[in-house]
Amino acid sequence: MYIKGVRAMILKILKWGSSLALRIPAAYVRHLGLKEGDQVRANLTVDGGISIRVTRWDRNAFAQELASMREAMPMTESVIEELRRTARY
Template identity: 50%
Template structure:
């Protein structure tokens, strides 16, 4: 998570996207982003669909390595179930 500052740009307001984020999502100057406003006030920006199966698999492998393996939820429910 990163806090971004809102700045004046002509008669509008703008948010700068950090270069690291720009590289990760693969956008360039002039590209369009899809903006959505959530019910909770969250502003979500989505880059054009440039989905890569290889990049997704690499990210999931990395995230999986960071998650500790615990006991199976199903096994835990079976142990706690009372008949």
């Protein structure tokens, strides 16, 4: 895909502490609207490449994930109810 003012670039892998890192070119950052602290999702592709995509917080996806986690929780006695039952007044 060609985006006006943003062309394919060859990037150099650099050492960053004990890891390796790529710098994201400023034109890419501007086009995607990224800022420091934003998160991206990296995946390996079947052809041996790396796909990096911007992640945006999705309220619906979060609600679905929360609902599925809640369904997986065992239904047990409330901690508060247990404290009240064992409390000494």
